[in-house]
Amino acid sequence: MSATTTSLRQVPFFAYPYVFTSARNELLAVLEDIGSRGAFIMQRDLSRFEENLAIFLNSKFALGVGNATDGLHFAVRAADLRHGDEVILSSHTMIATAAAVHFAGATPVPVDCGPDHLIDPSAVEAAVSSRTRAIMPTQLNGRTCNMDAIKAIADKHGLHVIEDAAQALGSRFKGRCAGTFGMASAISFYPAKVLGCLGDGGAVIANDEAVYERVYQMRDHGRNTGGEIVSWGLNSRLDNLQAAILDFQLKKYGSVMCRRRYLASLYTQRLYDVPELVLPPAPDSDPDHFDIYQNYEIDAEKRDELKRYLKDHGIGTLIQWGGQAVHQLKALGFTQHLPYTDWLFTRLLMLPMNMSLSDDDVHYVCDNIRVFYGYAQ
Ligand SMILES: Cc1ncc(COP(=O)(O)O)c(C=O)c1O
DSSP, X not given: OOOOTTSOOOBOSOOHHHHHHTTHHHHHHHHHHHHHHXXXXXXXXXXXXXXXXXHHHTOSEEEEESOHHHHHHHHHHTTTOOTTOEEEEESSSOHHHHHHHHTTTOEEEEEOBOTTSSBOHHHHHHHOOTTEEEEEOBOGGGOOOOHHHHHHHHXXXXXXXXXXXXXXXXXXXXXXXXXXXXXXXXXEOOTTSSSOOSSXXXXXEESOHHHHHHHHHHTBTXXXXXXXXXXXXXXXXXXXXXXXXXXXXXXXXXXXXXXXXXXXXXXXXXXXXXXXXXXXXXXXXXXXXXXXXXXXXXXXXXXXXXXXXXHHTTBOOBOGGGGOXXXXXXXXXXXXXXXXXXXXXXXXXXXXXXXXXXXXXXXXXXXXXXXXXXXXX
């Protein structure tokens, strides 16, 4: 039975305390264990998490880093790009994707996304120039791009593929996990991510040993596995405590993905017949895709009014990237003209999608959306 719109409830977009309170005792036990061992930096808990993450992804290597932004930067640096080289990425991504390219000395080239909000392969093909060295697809909202199409373009032009898989741990295309298709990728463990820690955290995923060694050194002052400094590096290690927390969370990850997919199917059931909305694909609607719903990003008519209406009814929503696509960040010198992305960015809105959400919360959100557009609950 649906909740009624008259009984006001609070449905925050994301309840940060829940990351801790949902497993308070277990997390305190992890802290007690790490603290009493004094195991803060680069200890066995980090290596164990890296091994388990690599097994989960079916990749050869996973390396904990300070955050996905650093991880993306290390991945791009490992491709040995030069000044003037171009990297094609979706304009519908976090600025971190483009910043990783910029700080490696190359030029980020944002292109249109498609109606699925993921980088549009035909826009990638059209943007390839003699200077293009890599494609950086963002596996956005917990859905993996059509990697057959991206890899075909990369193979045709001899380009690297570096995935921004910050939002996509466990998402799959044709059975293969996001983050394992290209030369390297990065995943984020920011607290609001599907696998979130109690602070910042990230990982770089790679199958190639040379890439692994480069990133291994870059995250820890250029030290190799023997502790000898052999290259220039930074300090971007994943804290051992965060790694231990993530290892604990990873054990429950299957049920977390399952719950999020169920919540997505509930949104579909309740909203599929609202013509003013375009919803994310429902779970299992396409056998090639296994989505983990990091975000539930809809495309809505009268988006700003809807957002206000939901806020007045206690429902938190969010417009991704503060409403600005990468190419719209004129202060950073972007000059691309991407009318489709411009249009889509007037309509995108993320509804609550997280583990603190009850079924009744989803019904309440959907009831309010239906009332807003003038349909029966
Ligand atoms: C698509 C995307 N790329 C990169 C990042 C950066 O991740 P981090 O905050 O771990 O640096 C995020 C984080 O929100 C993201 O969503």
